[in-house]
Amino acid sequence: MADRKVELDALRDELIDRLDRYRAHKEHRGGPLDKDMEEQAVEVQNDDVIDSLEDEAEAELRQVMHALARIEAGKGETCEVCEEPISPARLKALPFTTLCRACAEPR
DSSP, rough: OOHHHHHHHHHHHHHHHHHHHHHHHHTTTOOSSSSSSSHHHHHHHHHHHHHHHHHHHHHHHHHHHHHHHHHHHOOOOOOOOEEEOHHHHHHHHHOOOOOOOOHHHOO
């Protein structure tokens, strides 16, 4: 489980860095919008993509933080729904999961 915690800590840090970059882009920290109207349109369109990427990164960060909290509580390898062990293969493939395969599948 120590390896998983290290992996989740690294993923958390990477996601935080990624979110900082997305927010810097959205705040135009690199400078104001281009004076050319076509270039402005492209930059604004890029902002929509960045918004989507930011939403995805925030959702993943919440999952990682939740998984880390469960590890700290000593529950990191058990399903939070059925309380059965989560398979090591699943934890390796999805280190931020908190559900066993059966509970994660849509019904």
